[in-house]
Amino acid sequence: MAVLAYLLLSVGDDLVEIVNVIIRSGGSFAECRDYLQCRRQEQLFRYYIERYTKDQSNVAGVMSTESLDSCDYAYQDSPQSPGSISLDKSSSTEIVYTLENITEVSAGLSFVISGNILLTCERFSINLMLKNSDLALHFNPRLPQNYIVRNCRVKGVWGKEEVASPLSFNLHRGQKFKIQILVTDKEFLICVNGRHFNSFQHRLPYKKICALEVKGDVKDVAVEQIYIENYPDIVLDEIEQIPKEVFTLGEILDSSYKIMPYTGRLTQPFTNGKNLHIRGRIKLLPHSFYVNLQSNHFCWPHPNVLFHLNPRFGSVGGKHVICRNSWINGKWDREERSENLTDFMPGKLFHIKIACSDISYQVYLNEKLIAEFKFREDPRLVETIYIQGDVKVFDVVLESKPIEQ
Known part of the structure; x- marks a missing residue:
């Protein structure tokens, strides 16, 4: 009811638009809000481009020496024209x-x-x-x-x-x-x-x-x-390691979003028998995201990326390209890709499990195997998990082998 009330206040009584937003957001209040804010910004930007193009077309034979967005334009809401754009000479x-x-x-x-x-x-x-x-x-x-x-x-x-x-x-x-x-x-x-x-x-x-x-x-x-010798100097999120015999996936709360892009540090090597669990939600208008298993958390010098998992959402109908690769010694290696029907859907929750075997990483989405990537370097070199792109992340947990007595 709270979501419906918010939509009525935001988009009026247009039932088609209300149903569209609910479908896009999966019924989540936070996702509804994010989608409407994104749509509002797109409308303003479209108006801005049209206004600028129209103004420029009236100046025949004159080439501006200013970049489009480097002109002194700013969004200005006013009672007469909400969302209109006016010159700002501050x-x-x-x-x-x-x-x-x-x-x-x-x-x-x-x-x-x-x-x-x-x-x-x-x-x-x-x-x-x-x-x-x-x-x-x-x-x-x-x-x-x-x-x-x-x-x-x-x-x-x-x-x-x-x-x-x-x-x-x-x-x-x-x-x-x-x-x-x-x-x-x-x-x-x-x-x-x-x-x-x-x-x-x-x-x-x-x-x-x-x-x-x-x-x-x-x-x-x-x-x-x-x-400096490396960049950036940041505080890392320490990835929790839970023994297999007591491992459970906790409840997902909207308030538990991780800061994105996500950078987490492994306290122990990610080796044979261990599973990395990533839970989150796909954004409403996704293009792609990626998960890196890499040697350190720095952007510079570039770390070795032992496994680069990159789902892409260019197609429709639930079929997505899943790219896999590695970045070793300053360059990308041979890319592997497959096009699969997957459970990735805009606005929907997902659970990725990356299982480390004796020869490869095996990728499961909602308990279904969607990809495999054979080792190109020793998996013990992985120290950092880096996640970036069109997802929101709730949990990153390492499930370890049973504790030896």
């Missing part, structure tokens, strides 16, 4: 911090930027600059929209933006922030408030970076430069 372009004496830039250099976000914050940006005012990295959180733009600028022209990220938006008005940007040979790695956020591949020579500036609605900014 203090988002004001320079609040500049660092010019940058250490010689090479792989391993890390910038740690901290400060406070204003209560009135619309957006702010962190720019890594070259001498000619080109930007090797433009990192631009948009608080009204709850996403972060990454881009570069060459001779006044913005490049193609990147906005997707596996990490939920975790910057909030009136709170402190801490952003780490690590320079590697191929890309920038970015950590937001203690969790790896995303990467941005180099489009300009990173060794020519000579300055860092912070603009926008923040204050009390401080920047630290330091060389």
